[in-house]
Amino acid sequence: MNHAADQPMIRFQGVEKTFGSTAVLKGVSLDVMPGRTTVLIGASGSGKTTLLRCANGLERADRGRIFVAGEPMGLHSPDGSFAPLPARELQRRRAAMGMVFQRFNLFPHMTALQNVMLGPREVRKLSAKAAEAVAQEQLARVGLAAKAHSYPSQLSGGQQQRVAIARSLAMAPKVVMFDEPTSALDPELVGEVLLAIRRLVDDGLTMVIVTHEMEFARQVASDVVFLESGRVLEHGPPEQIFRHPTHGRTREFLQRVIGAGAASAGVPE
């Protein structure tokens, strides 16, 4: 990693995205700083997931600029429109950006170990031995060394999601993006995944997390970003957003998800 600490890891500038006639992103500008945990919150449909997907090219932004580690994620025309990167270049960039999905998306025909090894072996071009060592190390990091040879169908949802986290870490990414990593989990399995993510926060990994777990957000976030109808409405440290939101809409949202009065009174410790 040779990225300057004072330069944003991801920079969104006026990003716009429309699906059909629905404008999902209406000019989002946001800097994700290295070594920090940026948490995106907001109601369903506010554009959080789409913003993540635009960052690694799973969706193509209609207008605006996106830079990852200072490099543009697409070819920008003077009129503000946006052309995708050539395939090979896009693959190279994606390899440096981890993504953890709501529904895990493990490869069901491979063991946990094979899932995690695939990227190091085929994209980073490590030897089979080195790739396996990397994979074992990352599985151990999420507490699943003992499950290396299990297939996804033999693992609980929480374990599958931790394998998915290990899979993205095995690419030695500069930044990892989490798209509602616990939303598809049974309540009793949420804790183990949040714990695994919290360890990464402690390791100083740059992360962007979309989540509805407000208590978790409050505890791990360096920055909280509140999106509302495709715009960044509020952006600040967690104590500010959760205790003293400046916008009525932020207050309303927090009250709805945390419970009446909680936002204004502060989240209970």
Place this chain on the structure above:
Amino acid sequence: MDYQFDFSVVWTNWRFLLSGLIVTLKVTSLALLFASLMGVVVGVARVSRHGGLRIPAYGVIGALRNTPTLVQLIWVYYCLPILVGFTVTPVMAAVIALSLTGGAYLAETVKGGIQGIDSGQIEAAQTIGLSDLQTMRFVVLPQALRLMVAPFVNEFITLLKFSSLASILGVADLTYTAQALSSTAFRPIETFTFLGIEYFVLCSVLSLLARRVSAHFALPA
């Protein structure tokens, strides 16, 4: 009915009939091999993002699936030589025609298998930086092909049955040898009954094999 069955015609000519069986298996196996290769290539092209691949694949599959195999066989034998300028032996014609017809059906199976893979997995493959080709090779095809084991063996059975059509070009397969025998020994009922039994046994064994093999390749539940 006062017909006296006499199956001795079958036993006394078993070497001749066996030679037909070997030809049938040879033609069918070769056709299955080429049909499989064609099926994977055309099936992958069929779901390609690039119209330059997708549209020709669509056309080829349509043309082959909507014409009778017998017509394809005759066309390959009589028309192809005129167009390409070299002669085609009956066996070659049979292998080519059966490969094409089988390939078109398998391509549809491959297409279905590929489309059956959850798009989330493809996105996951993309986010770790795999190319489209790598995604196909490591993520999509291993799963799609696993699902296709049974349809694949079914295609083998279909090709085995279609291979009997090659006898009209003079390919000395099972059907041809039975016809030859019945017209020299004047025992058509015995020879053709035996022929039917042979195809039945072959195809039944393959069906059984298909079930075994699909169970073997199934993912752990």
